[in-house]
Amino acid sequence: MMLRVPLDEVASTLAAVLVRTGFEPHRADLCARLFAETTRDGVYSHGLERFPRLLAMIRNGSVDVQATPQRLHQFGAIERWDGRRGPGNLNAWASMARAIELSNQHGIGCVALANTNHWMRGGTYGWQAADAGVIGICWTNTLANLPPWGASLPAVGNNPLIIAVPRPAGHVILDMAMSQFSYGALTSYQQKGQLLPVDGGFDLSGNLTRDPAAIEASQRPLPIGYWKGSGLAMMLDMIAALLSGGLATHQIPTDPLRESGLSQVFLALNLVRLQSAEDSARTANAIVESVLASNPGAVRYPGEQILVTRAENLALGLPVREELWAELRAL
Amino acid sequence: MMLRVPLDEVASTLAAVLVRTGFEPHRADLCARLFAETTRDGVYSHGLERFPRLLAMIRNGSVDVQATPQRLHQFGAIERWDGRRGPGNLNAWASMARAIELSNQHGIGCVALANTNHWMRGGTYGWQAADAGVIGICWTNTLANLPPWGASLPAVGNNPLIIAVPRPAGHVILDMAMSQFSYGALTSYQQKGQLLPVDGGFDLSGNLTRDPAAIEASQRPLPIGYWKGSGLAMMLDMIAALLSGGLATHQIPTDPLRESGLSQVFLALNLVRLQSAEDSARTANAIVESVLASNPGAVRYPGEQILVTRAENLALGLPVREELWAELRAL
Numbered sequence A, B: 001m002m003l004r005v006p007l008d009e010v011a012s013t014l015a016a017v018l019v020r021t022g023f024e025p026h027r028a029d030l031c032a033r034l035f036a037e038t039t040r041d042g043v044y045s046h047g048l049e050r051f052p053r054l055l056a057m058i059r060n061g062s063v064d065v066q067a068t069p070q071r072l073h074q075f076g077a078i079e080r081w082d083g084r085r086g087p088g089n090l091n092a093w094a095s096m097a098r099a100i101e102l103s104n105q106h107g108i109g110c111v112a113l114a115n116t117n118h119w120m121r122g123g124t125y126g127w128q129a130a131d132a133g134v135i136g137i138c139w140t141n142t143l144a145n146l147p148p149w150g151a152s153l154p155a156v157g158n159n160p161l162i163i164a165v166p167r168p169a170g171h172v173i174l175d176m177a178m179s180q181f182s183y184g185a186l187t188s189y190q191q192k193g194q195l196l197p198v199d200g201g202f203d204l205s206g207n208l209t210r211d212p213a214a215i216e217a218s219q220r221p222l223p224i225g226y227w228k229g230s231g232l233a234m235m236l237d238m239i240a241a242l243l244s245g246g247l248a249t250h251q252i253p254t255d256p257l258r259e260s261g262l263s264q265v266f267l268a269l270n271l272v273r274l275q276s277a278e279d280s281a282r283t284a285n286a287i288v289e290s291v292l293a294s295n296p297g298a299v300r301y302p303g304e305q306i307l308v309t310r311a312e313n314l315a316l317g318l319p320v321r322e323e324l325w326a327e328l329r330a331l
Helices: A007-021 A025-040 A048-059 A088-106 A123-131 A183-191 A212-218 A227-244 A277-292 A304-316 A322-330 B007-020 B025-040 B048-059 B088-106 B123-131 B183-191 B212-218 B227-244 B277-292 B304-316 B322-330
Strands: A002-005 A070-075 A078-082 A108-117 A135-140 A161-165 A172-176 A260-269 A318-321 B002-005 B070-075 B078-082 B108-117 B135-140 B161-165 B172-176 B260-269 B318-321
Touching: A002 A322, A007 A025, A007 A048, A007 A318, A007 A322, A025 A048, A025 A088, A025 A123, A025 A304, A025 A318, A048 A318, A048 A322, A078 A088, A078 A227, A088 A108, A088 A123, A088 A135, A088 A260, A108 A227, A108 B108, A123 A135, A123 A161, A123 A172, A135 A227, A135 B227, A161 B227, A172 B227, A183 A212, A227 A260, A227 B135, A227 B161, A227 B172, A227 B277, A277 B227, A304 A318, A318 A322, B002 B322, B007 B025, B007 B048, B007 B318, B007 B322, B025 B048, B025 B088, B025 B123, B025 B304, B025 B318, B048 B318, B048 B322, B078 B088, B078 B227, B088 B108, B088 B123, B088 B135, B088 B260, B108 B227, B123 B135, B123 B161, B123 B172, B135 B227, B183 B212, B227 B260, B304 B318, B318 B322
Parallel strands: A078 A108, B078 B108
Antiparallel strands: A002 A318, A070 A078, A108 A260, A135 A161, A135 A260, A161 A172, B002 B318, B070 B078, B108 B260, B135 B161, B135 B260, B161 B172
């Protein structure tokens, strides 16, 4: 049974739980709001559904609720920060905020963050940048969950990459992992008894397949674009580990409940320093319109669907599974 | 018949042709060297084989051999340049060189270049950055040559993206277009009578296919990762057009011989300002080794094969088709 709960009620409920786990109140509020907004935007796998895992990782010591990020090194427009194993979404939010500040001063800003935790929905920090009027690019490494092209054992992460362009008529925000389908998506297709729309990985015999169960069995999801996404995943890991001085995928614990010590990169490009907001909006709109015009109604721009879902969930309340809501309220 | 011609002889032959078309000698030398090095590295489609097209575009007025890039705007670590329709590889080389300079000063540097021409092999500027010891990221937009996901008509470019990480034991350099296979690759498989190793696009009936001829007939190559590469192509175009103030894909002439006025972005991240070269090499090596270890001999890192080809072509001479070599020498 799916309930509909107003955003504010969801956020305050989660915040109260976080305060009881030891968060300072203003940090609890932000952390809770980011979870609630993720569900608001329809990214259910990384919103409320993910909250119990955060609590489990606080309990097992992977996440230190009181740790705040600390700057280790600065050179001009680039900075290296230590996340000190604090809550991943708070660390990431602070890092993108700092990258935006740096871009105000230098035109471009880069924060490399080591020693952090899962940032939950990566798109959050794209929306953060776009809402501030800057172009945002960020990515994270992850535990090894994807076989590189040519191998059957996981050795790269799916390393989500977010690219955000501000646009008054609707930000354009790409939020994509390097695997064609996440394990969450595979499970979802399987529960509905559906095949994937395109090949999503290999079966146990090494054949490409659209059967989600076969991919879960083989643990061989496919990188986007085969060898290309495999290479891109590796590059993102290298840059994150090099710039941050933190761990690379091969050093991150493979137990998802201990997936800590991640490395992330946050870039902000300050368009406002280059041209008027009107010129930017005109250019962005013309590009979006030209792409959508290639097949009106069928082609979407990245982020388009989120605004539709967001409006619906704000009007009706956030959809929350009844059992999950009871569990969260009892914490 | 394939000849083997020493690199220097190839470069000086091309340079002499360029001088006769009006290039200043030092610019002719660099332009010619970049073409020769592309063939040296095995990227034959964008080396000497591409040179006649440059000459055609000089003759039809798309490329101005004497134009040098001009800085229009600077704010801190980010600059906007006008390529003035000069030779694409010289403009791109100058832009990455400037991004590297900016990164020496600011830790990170960004050059956005408008109004330029085809940069030939994008990987060139990745090697340029890595040879200078910095992380390089660059991309270009192109004419519309790829249907976005959900459409059958081209409305995004295949917008090659290059990511380069310096490593003393062999730079790690990804050079990838947003289409799963270029038209050049499709032709090459077709000439050999081979099917593609994976689906590369749609046939005229709208079914995914590995038949390169069917994709050439439909003009519907596949973006990497389906909707993901389609979205990524759009983001790269948006950022390039917005930062440079130049043209977006929908504004670029669709005749390949008139594909001019491109927008490009060059980013340099100066690792040297953050940690020692030894620390960087250790981290980079460990990542490369961890990925290759997932299936030794079968998994490659991006750029690995280039070093093998480069060594062979330097030892034996560059492979050049006899007819092409006769044509180039007669120019």
